[in-house]
Amino acid sequence: MTSPRLPPQLLRLVLLTLAIIGTYSVARVFLTPATFGQFGHYRGAALEEAASRPPVYAGAKACDECHGDTFAQLTKARHRSVSCEACHGPNRPHVKNPDIVPAKLTDRHCVRCHLADAARPAKHRQINLTEHYPNEKCLECHVAHQPNQSK
Amino acid sequence: MNSFLFLAQLGVETAAPHVEGFAYPNEQHVLWSILIVIYPYITGLVAGAFIMASLVKVFNVRALAPVYRLALLTALAFLICAPMPLLLHLGHPERCLQVMMTPHLSSPMAMFGFVYAWYIMAVLLLELWLEYRHDFVRWGQTEPGLQGALYRLLTLGARDVSPEALKFDEKLSSIVTLIGIPSAFLLHGYVGFIFGSIKANPWWGNVLMPVIFIFSAIVSGIALCVFIYTELNWFRGREVDDECLDEMGKFLFYALLLDFSIEGLDWLHRLYSADESIHVLKQLAAGKLFNTMLVGQLFCGTLIPLLLLGSTQVFRQQIPRFVRRRIYYFSALLIMAGVLLMRWNVVIGGQLFSKSLRGFTTFKFELAGQEGWLVGLTLMVLPYLILWLFLRVFLPAKYDKVGHSQGPLHSAV
Numbered sequence: 098m099t100s101p102r103l104p105p106q107l108l109r110l111v112l113l114t115l116a117i118i119g120t121y122s123v124a125r126v127f128l129t130p131a132t133f134g135q136f137g138h139y140r141g142a143a144l145e146e147a148a149s150r151p152p153v154y155a156g157a158k159a160c161d162e163c164h165g166d167t168f169a170q171l172t173k174a175r176h177r178s179v180s181c182e183a184c185h186g187p188n189r190p191h192v193k194n195p196d197i198v199p200a201k202l203t204d205r206h207c208v209r210c211h212l213a214d215a216a217r218p219a220k221h222r223q224i225n226l227t228e229h230y231p232n233e234k235c236l237e238c239h240v241a242h243q244p245n246q247s248k
Numbered sequence: 249m250n251s252f253l254f255l256a257q258l259g260v261e262t263a264a265p266h267v268e269g270f271a272y273p274n275e276q277h278v279l280w281s282i283l284i285v286i287y288p289y290i291t292g293l294v295a296g297a298f299i300m301a302s303l304v305k306v307f308n309v310r311a312l313a314p315v316y317r318l319a320l321l322t323a324l325a326f327l328i329c330a331p332m333p334l335l336l337h338l339g340h341p342e343r344c345l346q347v348m349m350t351p352h353l354s355s356p357m358a359m360f361g362f363v364y365a366w367y368i369m370a371v372l373l374l375e376l377w378l379e380y381r382h383d384f385v386r387w388g389q390t391e392p393g394l395q396g397a398l399y400r401l402l403t404l405g406a407r408d409v410s411p412e413a414l415k416f417d418e419k420l421s422s423i424v425t426l427i428g429i430p431s432a433f434l435l436h437g438y439v440g441f442i443f444g445s446i447k448a449n450p451w452w453g454n455v456l457m458p459v460i461f462i463f464s465a466i467v468s469g470i471a472l473c474v475f476i477y478t479e480l481n482w483f484r485g486r487e488v489d490d491e492c493l494d495e496m497g498k499f500l501f502y503a504l505l506l507d508f509s510i511e512g513l514d515w516l517h518r519l520y521s522a523d524e525s526i527h528v529l530k531q532l533a534a535g536k537l538f539n540t541m542l543v544g545q546l547f548c549g550t551l552i553p554l555l556l557l558g559s560t561q562v563f564r565q566q567i568p569r570f571v572r573r574r575i576y577y578f579s580a581l582l583i584m585a586g587v588l589l590m591r592w593n594v595v596i597g598g599q600l601f602s603k604s605l606r607g608f609t610t611f612k613f614e615l616a617g618q619e620g621w622l623v624g625l626t627l628m629v630l631p632y633l634i635l636w637l638f639l640r641v642f643l644p645a646k647y648d649k650v651g652h653s654q655g656p657l658h659s660a661v
Contacts, residue, residue: 104416106381106406110374113404117369128349138352215270215604 153187160188163195167242174243184241207235269607278599278611282624283333288439288461289591290631291330295436295462296469297323298372298428303499305425311495317643318480319473320376325635326472327368333627334360336618356442367435371428377402378421380642385409387647395641436465443594450525450605451532451598456514463507468587470500471580476635478577484645490569494560497576501557504583508550528605536600536608541593549586553579 103111135141160181161168171177182188184206190197213223222244230238240246267276301319303309334357335341344361351358385407388400406413437458444457474496481488518526533541556579560572567575601608614620 104413105408106378106404106413106417107420109404109406124345125349128345133350138350214273215607216272 151189153189154182155187155189155192157181159192170242175245176242202236202241204235207239207241266610266612267607268609269602270604271602271607271609272604275599275602275607276609278596278609280337280595280599281611281619282613282621283337283619283627285588285591285595286624286627287330287333287337288436288595289468289588290326290333290627291436291439292461292465292468292587292591293472293631294323294327294330294469295432295465296467296471297326297473298432298469299466300470300473300496300499301375302425302429302432305422306429309495311491312499314489314492315473315477315496317379318477318639319469320372320379321638321642322472322476322635323469324368324372324376325638326631327364327372328634329627329631331360331364332630336623336627339618356438360438363431363435363438367428367431371424371431375421375424375428377404378417378424381406381417382409382414383647398641433462437462443598446598448603449598450523451529451601452594454514456510456517460507460510460514463503463510464587464590467500467503467507468584470496470503471583471587474500474576474580475584478573478580480639488573490573493573493576494564497557497560497572497579500576500579500583501554501561504550504554504557508554525605528601532597532601532608536610537593537597540589541597544589545586545593549582549589553582553586 130140130142132141132143133139136144157168157180164181168181171179171181184202185199188199191199208224208226210221211223213225217223235241238247297319300312301316301323304312304316331344335344338344347355347358348361348365351362353359381403384399384403386409388396388403390396391399440458440461443452443461444454447453474493477493477496478488518529556575560567560575564572596611599609600611616622
């Protein structure tokens with residue numbers, strides 16, 4: 098009595114399937130990051146990497162050390178809840194070396210918050226750029242650190 | 249009163265020139281653009297071409313046997329290109345492997361990877377291999393050089409071409425096709441599912457979405473086969489098989505009729521139930537999408553082909569053969585363009601209106617760049633180039649004897 102034999106083409110397909118699954122399994126071992134799954138469904142080392150990145154913001158306290166007058170003005174004005182670096186950008190290099198001059202502000206910085214947008218609260222001051230003194234610079238009339246005052 | 253006029257009277261409007269009415273800041277730019285339009289278009293062509301091939305195998309429509317292999321090769325050429333738009337859109341194609349190495353059930357992209365892998369390996373390549381094994385053995389013996397070596401390699405060493413072995417191939421192939429139909433539905437239904445499951449967007453969030461995508465996929469796949477079959481025969485200077493073309497035209501007509509009915513049903517349902525989004529959707533359809541949806545998709549891509557193909561069904565005997573051929577070819581082109589526009593209307597249209605249902609943004613199509621005309625065009629042409637290569641190697645003119653007889657029935661005897 099002969100034992101039932103797997104048709105040759107089916108045998109090839111089974112072998113090929115096993116080879117593909119095997120390759121995937123081996124690739125998984127090598128391509129899965131070592132710390133994957135340490136804390137959850139992500140690379141555990143990513144936390145450490147993120148924490149070890151050098152900070153780029155100096156913080157308002159650092160600004161106050163040299164620019165006390167301006168800082169005092171700001172804290173009494175409507176913009177008091179806006180951090181210095183929210184407009185001036187991250188400036189840790191400038192704190193370390195004052196010769197590194199921060200980028201100059203333009204009108205685009207103002208309209209980031211004050212461009213008319215229906216999604217903003219109605220009490221928030223907003224302007225339509227095409228109607229509100231379109232050819233003038235914001236700072237020609239407004240004082241950024243004391244926005245309730247005009248020049 | 250028109251809500252936009254009302255808002256304008258209040259003096260509340262956004263200053264951004266590309267925005268009309270209310271639009272939240274994160275809605276002003278269309279983030280899914282041409283690449284995400286092409287992706288469902290290509291997967292749809294794959295699913296459609298495969299289902300077209302399965303008509304021969306599962307439903308035994310013998311008149312379509314001449315396009316069986318062509319349809320499978322077409323599906324494969326397009327399937328190879330299916331993930332490319334996504335990889336390009338992500339901007340980090342090398343990361344695609346990671347999603348497969350550490351998959352998560354909550355990640356649609358990871359699941360797509362497995363659905364795709366299943367479809368290409370367990371369905372399409374397997375069915376092609378079983379279909380071609382006999383010929384690979386034959387051609388491997390007669391073809392010289394590299395091409396012969398390639399054929400011999402592709403037999404995977406299974407060189408038994410006895411009637412019993414071929415019968416077994418045929419049986420296994422039928423089973424694969426049976427599995428392949430739900431798989432093709434899964435592959436493309438998945439695309440509709442991605443859009444349909446976004447319930448925050450009334451243009452997308454709809455249970456009919458996967459069904460609409462599947463039917464438009466079948467329509468576009470059959471149209472692609474009509475187009476390629478006609479072109480191939482013209483290119484090889486050979487007469488087309490009119491019986492086959494008539495049969496394809498018949499299936500194309502009925503598939504298009506079904507697709508049109510389901511999409512019409514969707515619109516009727518939306519209009520009758522008239523939930524709070526209906527006003528913005530009507531404005532969208534009649535405004536921003538007027539050309540692509542009403543003119544392109546509905547009129548040119550659906551109604552004209554329905555009329556043309558319908559006439560061939562009713563007056564087949566009266567319409568001369570050469571006119572019928574042109575009708576099928578022209579309808580196929582219109583349908584393919586219409587389905588591409590349907591993808592455009594779904595993907596781009598869904599991002600043109602604000603979630604406030606009170607405003608619109610504008611989509612500007614760039615020429616160069618990651619999501620520009622040029623990349624889109626390249627991705628649309630690439631599957632045809634791959635198919636051309638496949639046809640040279642796997643459907644060479646000298647073996648594709650009549651263009652009429654190849655097919656599963658041929659290799660089974």
